[in-house]
Amino acid sequence: MISTHSFLRHGFLALVWTLGLSSCAINPVPTPFGGSDKASEGTGTATADASSSMDIGAVGGDAKTDTSTGGTDSGGWGDDASDVSAPDATGGFTGLTQAGAQDFGQFRQILEAGGVPTPGSLDDLGFFAEHKLDYPAPTCGQDMCLHALLGIMGNMITGSTCTVVQMGLNTPMTVDKLVRPPLHLVVAVDISGSMQGAPLQGVQQGLQQMLDHLKPGDHLSIVTFADTVQTVVEFQDPQGNANVEKAILQLEAGQQTDLYAGLFTAYQVAAKHALPTQQNRVLLVTDGTATKGLQVPGKLVSLAQGWATQGIGITTVGVGKGVDAAVLSQIAEIGAGSSYFLDKAAAIKEVFTEEVATFVVPVALDVHIAVSPGSGYVIRGVYGTHGWHGDANGGSIDIPSLYLAGRTEAQQPLPGTGEGRRGGGGAILVELIALPGVQDKTVGALTMAWKHPQTGKVVTQEVTVDGPYLPGVQIPDGGVFTNPTVEKGFVMLNLFVGLQMACALAGDGDPGAARGVLEALDLVARQWEKGHPDPDIDDDLKYVEMFVANLKKLANQTPVGKPPEPWPKKD
Amino acid sequence: MRHRTPTLGLGLLLFASLGGCIQWPPRPLQVVPVTPGGFEVDASNPQEPDAFPITADVTWRNPNQFPSVPGQMVVGNATGEPRTVRVRTLRPTVQIDCDTVAKNPSVLLSRALFSPASTWLLDSGRAIGVGGGDGRECTALLVDGGGVPMHLLFWFAQDHGSTALPSTVAGCPADRLLALQPSESGVDFAPRPEVLPPPPLLEPGPAPGCGSQGQTLAWSTPVPLGNVTILSLQSAPDGCMQLTVLGKLGTQDWTLCLPPGTFPFEEGDSYFAAPLTGGHDLKPIEGFELLADQAKLRFGRGDDVVYFGEGTLSVVPLPGCAGSHDACGDLQAPLVVKVQRQGQPEAALVTGSQLDLGKGASLRLLEASTLPVADTACIAGAKLGMRHVESVFVQTAK
Numbered sequence: 028m029i030s031t032h033s034f035l036r037h038g039f040l041a042l043v044w045t046l047g048l049s050s051c052a053i054n055p056v057p058t059p060f061g062g063s064d065k066a067s068e069g070t071g072t073a074t075a076d077a078s079s080s081m082d083i084g085a086v087g088g089d090a091k092t093d094t095s096t097g098g099t100d101s102g103g104w105g106d107d108a109s110d111v112s113a114p115d116a117t118g119g120f121t122g123l124t125q126a127g128a129q130d131f132g133q134f135r136q137i138l139e140a141g142g143v144p145t146p147g148s149l150d151d152l153g154f155f156a157e158h159k160l161d162y163p164a165p166t167c168g169q170d171m172c173l174h175a176l177l178g179i180m181g182n183m184i185t186g187s188t189c190t191v192v193q194m195g196l197n198t199p200m201t202v203d204k205l206v207r208p209p210l211h212l213v214v215a216v217d218i219s220g221s222m223q224g225a226p227l228q229g230v231q232q233g234l235q236q237m238l239d240h241l242k243p244g245d246h247l248s249i250v251t252f253a254d255t256v257q258t259v260v261e262f263q264d265p266q267g268n269a270n271v272e273k274a275i276l277q278l279e280a281g282q283q284t285d286l287y288a289g290l291f292t293a294y295q296v297a298a299k300h301a302l303p304t305q306q307n308r309v310l311l312v313t314d315g316t317a318t319k320g321l322q323v324p325g326k327l328v329s330l331a332q333g334w335a336t337q338g339i340g341i342t343t344v345g346v347g348k349g350v351d352a353a354v355l356s357q358i359a360e361i362g363a364g365s366s367y368f369l370d371k372a373a374a375i376k377e378v379f380t381e382e383v384a385t386f387v388v389p390v391a392l393d394v395h396i397a398v399s400p401g402s403g404y405v406i407r408g409v410y411g412t413h414g415w416h417g418d419a420n421g422g423s424i425d426i427p428s429l430y431l432a433g434r435t436e437a438q439q440p441l442p443g444t445g446e447g448r449r450g451g452g453g454a455i456l457v458e459l460i461a462l463p464g465v466q467d468k469t470v471g472a473l474t475m476a477w478k479h480p481q482t483g484k485v486v487t488q489e490v491t492v493d494g495p496y497l498p499g500v501q502i503p504d505g506g507v508f509t510n511p512t513v514e515k516g517f518v519m520l521n522l523f524v525g526l527q528m529a530c531a532l533a534g535d536g537d538p539g540a541a542r543g544v545l546e547a548l549d550l551v552a553r554q555w556e557k558g559h560p561d562p563d564i565d566d567d568l569k570y571v572e573m574f575v576a577n578l579k580k581l582a583n584q585t586p587v588g589k590p591p592e593p594w595p596k597k598d
Numbered sequence: 599m600r601h602r603t604p605t606l607g608l609g610l611l612l613f614a615s616l617g618g619c620i621q622w623p624p625r626p627l628q629v630v631p632v633t634p635g636g637f638e639v640d641a642s643n644p645q646e647p648d649a650f651p652i653t654a655d656v657t658w659r660n661p662n663q664f665p666s667v668p669g670q671m672v673v674g675n676a677t678g679e680p681r682t683v684r685v686r687t688l689r690p691t692v693q694i695d696c697d698t699v700a701k702n703p704s705v706l707l708s709r710a711l712f713s714p715a716s717t718w719l720l721d722s723g724r725a726i727g728v729g730g731g732d733g734r735e736c737t738a739l740l741v742d743g744g745g746v747p748m749h750l751l752f753w754f755a756q757d758h759g760s761t762a763l764p765s766t767v768a769g770c771p772a773d774r775l776l777a778l779q780p781s782e783s784g785v786d787f788a789p790r791p792e793v794l795p796p797p798p799l800l801e802p803g804p805a806p807g808c809g810s811q812g813q814t815l816a817w818s819t820p821v822p823l824g825n826v827t828i829l830s831l832q833s834a835p836d837g838c839m840q841l842t843v844l845g846k847l848g849t850q851d852w853t854l855c856l857p858p859g860t861f862p863f864e865e866g867d868s869y870f871a872a873p874l875t876g877g878h879d880l881k882p883i884e885g886f887e888l889l890a891d892q893a894k895l896r897f898g899r900g901d902d903v904v905y906f907g908e909g910t911l912s913v914v915p916l917p918g919c920a921g922s923h924d925a926c927g928d929l930q931a932p933l934v935v936k937v938q939r940q941g942q943p944e945a946a947l948v949t950g951s952q953l954d955l956g957k958g959a960s961l962r963l964l965e966a967s968t969l970p971v972a973d974t975a976c977i978a979g980a981k982l983g984m985r986h987v988e989s990v991f992v993q994t995a996k
Contacts, residue, residue, distance in 0.1 A: 255851070256851075287818070287853060288840060288851065288853065291832070291834060291838070291840050291853070292832075292840070294834065295832050295834075295840075320818045320851070320853060321816060321817070321818040321838075321853040321855075322818075323816045323855075325814070325816075326816050326836075326838060326855055329813075329836040329838070330834055330836055330838060332836065333834055333835030333836040334834070334835060336835065337835060406800060407799060407800065408799065408800065409800075416803060417800075417803060418798075418800050418801065418802035418803050419798065419800050419802070420802075422803065531714075532684075534714050535684050535686075535714050535715035535716075535717055536684075536714075536715065536716065536717035537682055537684055537715070537717040539682065539744075540682065540684075540744065585682050585717060585719060586680065586682060586719075586744060588682070588744040588745060589744075589745060591742065591747070591748075592747070594799075595747065595748075595799075
């Protein structure tokens with residue numbers, strides 16, 4: 028039985044700032060509201076299109092996550108779909124989503140089995156990634172453009188006014204036009220004593236199988252680590268290379284596990300041969316934690332972080348139950364890669380082929396987005412990113428790297444295409460509370476800076492968002508939204524927060540309160556959906572309904588009452 | 599399976615009276631929560647099942663007919679309607695410096711420090727005992743419920759010692775009662791010094807001037823000691839280095855993590871390495887010094903600073919900086935290291951800052967904080983109030 032838990036690979040960043048600034052009723056044609064949108068590179072200034080394009084291109088990219096976790100048979104590697112498909116028929120532009128999303132499949136499985144999920148089983152990145160979100164055309168003149176969208180409406184749980192800024196990032200690059208760059212893959216293999224036997228055999232078989240899938244121009248390095256670290260293959264062209272095949276066959280288990288030194292050396296090899304025109308990736312395979320050398324998990328993370336900003340990504344593979352899954356996941360997230368957890372050693376061999384079947388092209392490195400609310404607003408929550416640092420008065424989002432991914436075989440259907448959710452979403456939503464009485468319509472300002480992976484130049488872009496009303500002023504029924512994307516994002520956020528609140532309340536032993544949240548949310552969201560049919564929201568509501576049904580079956584019911592405020596005005 | 603510890607007092611069975619006669623002392627019903635995944639907790643708590651529905655308004659009853667509950671205070675329902683009340687205690691592994699936290703509990707505590715709630719069904723006029731039973735010097739609880747906004751409750755045990763308290767609003771002494779009552783916004787606690795705003799949803803980061811989160815020292819063991827020659831040195835962007843050295847034990851691989859650009863040696867250099875067990879004020883540290891004619895490097899972590907130069911040194915709380923919480927809720931309160939050398943103005947170092955000592959020497963402070971709130975399950979080896987200082991001293995002849 029193969030158990031895998033895979034993250035969305037490579038960092039697609041879709042920052043969706045929905046700034047709903049329309050005067051009344053929902054405005055399907057976004058109107059730029061004051062503010063400016065300037066992009067500049069280096070010391071020069073590139074003029075960006077200050078008016079968000081009204082042609083909201085479809086986002087290429089159906090990302091489906093593997094739904095198997097923790098012992099459940101995934102049904103095969105092909106289900107691990109965190110890749111981007113070709114753009115849909117409406118044409119358009121490619122959205123960017125962050126790496127590191129927790130598989131929403133676990134949450135679904137618990138509900139489908141009649142259970143009540145814990146808060147830890149629901150992740151905002153994973154949930155948002157299940158939704159298709161389209162952003163305006165990337166006309167800022169750079170490889171990556173930031174959009175800011177605003178939405179203001181009564182929240183769908185208690186009705187209190189909710190101001191949401193949705194950030195969107197997309198790129199004019201399209202996946203179907205991507206040319207697969209050559210790959211330098213550095214495989215860091217744990218050959219400690221516990222890998223002896225089936226695990227190491229799986230690695231050997233996997234490497235051998237993978238050789239057939241590498242393309243001319245690709246290079247392979249293999250670094251082994253146990254008591255000591257050895258680079259057994261360095262930057263070799265594997266095509267018909269007897270030395271490479273011999274090195275694979277001669278892998279032998281050692282004793283202890285110097286995990287840090289193994290990863291450190293793998294990165295050194297990757298960096299030594301790194302080229303901006305090739306994919307530079309590390310694949311770490313281990314069945315345990317460090318027993319020798321530096322044994323500080325935080326330093327594995329900072330190592331991955333440092334190299335990610337220089338364009339070296341990483342995928343992690345944990346075999347068996349002895350791994351530190353949290354650290355491996357965190358490293359993969361930072362390195363814009365996938366994270367696999369395998370119950371059975373035999374599954375190892377398939378990971379290598381999967382890894383080379385998907386190619387990545389870096390779009391941006393060292394992405395930093397500073398977020399400043401206007402004087403009339405405070406931040407109450409930030410959703411859809413693990414890179415937020417800040418508080419109610421502002422902060423920043425840091426992402427080491429963002430990539431586009433594609434598949435090597437154009438005819439090969441992407442996992443998940445045409446079935447289940449369409450995905451391709453990914454959003455960062457900032458929930459704001461208005462401070463009445465402030466005479467300033469500015470909702471917020473964003474400043475983004477990132478490094479171009481090929482030229483190394485720093486590109487900046489500033490976006491200011493002004494509201495149509497002063498903070499706290501009564502808004503029209505139906506809310507105000509810059510475009511349908513932010514309206515969908517608004518609903519998506521409310522569904523996420525409602526589900527999260529319900530999980531927490533159920534875990535507190537208050538299923539009645541959990542039902543109160545979900546039933547209030549369900550009523551309003553279904554009314555909205557009648558006027559805005561959407562398969563993603565429809566799917567979400569099925570799970571809301573399932574959750575309520577499961578709560579009703581519990582013993583020790585508590586009264587179903589008015590739900591608590593999801594975003595209280597005051598802490 | 600999760601168990602609810604009986605720190606909130608005995609549950610009292612609720613029985614409706616039969617013909618005005620109470621068959622058994624009724625008690626508020628504690629809801630036994632279900633575990634994730636839909637499995638119910640085995641009802642192993644000491645309560646007997648509630649055999650009769652709750653119907654009676656108990657305000658007219660003699661409060662002495664209701665059994666007492668142990669606790670330091672009671673949360674009572676004076677709203678006129680039944681209420682669910684959710685009470686969250688501090689996680690068992692959390693330690694707090696009560697005197698420090700008492701200065702501003704709503705800011706110095708974090709929501710992350712609290713366990714999932716115990717949920718109680720409180721009939722109108724009934725109360726539950728809270729606090730005590732855990733040996734803490736002070737009690738901190740996060741409480742909310744049906745229609746009840748979140749509040750932090752905080753008091754010292756010496757002010758409200760544990761005792762047997764009535765389980766009714768009517769019978770409770772005023773100084774022990776935290777009453778839920780109707781308010782303009784619906785339902786709220788009656789104002790009392792023990793009732794405070796909850797910690798914020800979004801944790802504030804360090805205030806300006808309070809120091810940024812610095813890098814931390816790390817090294818692999820065993821550390822090569824004695825006369826050592828560097829055979830090879832590789833660096834990573836985060837400042838960590840892999841060294842291959844030749845020492846008295848032969849060739850050895852060693853990992854050392856310092857701030858980038860701090861290590862003063864290169865391939866081919868030799869130095870003498872020795873452990874450091876005490877800092878400037880001889881307080882305990884764990885560290886090492888690498889000494890050569892051309893450079894000196896000292897690094898260490900613990901209760902002191904690796905500065906052995908002239909002058910005096912003091913490590914004190916950074917004024918105006920209450921500290922910031924990590925993901926577990928630990929409160930890292932920043933310290934400032936003050937260095938006073940003769941003829942020089944006093945220098946103050948905070949986390950992430952560096953002091954140029956002249957003659958090619960510098961002192962860098964990677965971390966200087968104390969932990970007035972610590973989750974021992976989160977930070978390995980964490981000790982309440984422990985002073986945590988990480989510092990690097992470098993001197994080069996160039």
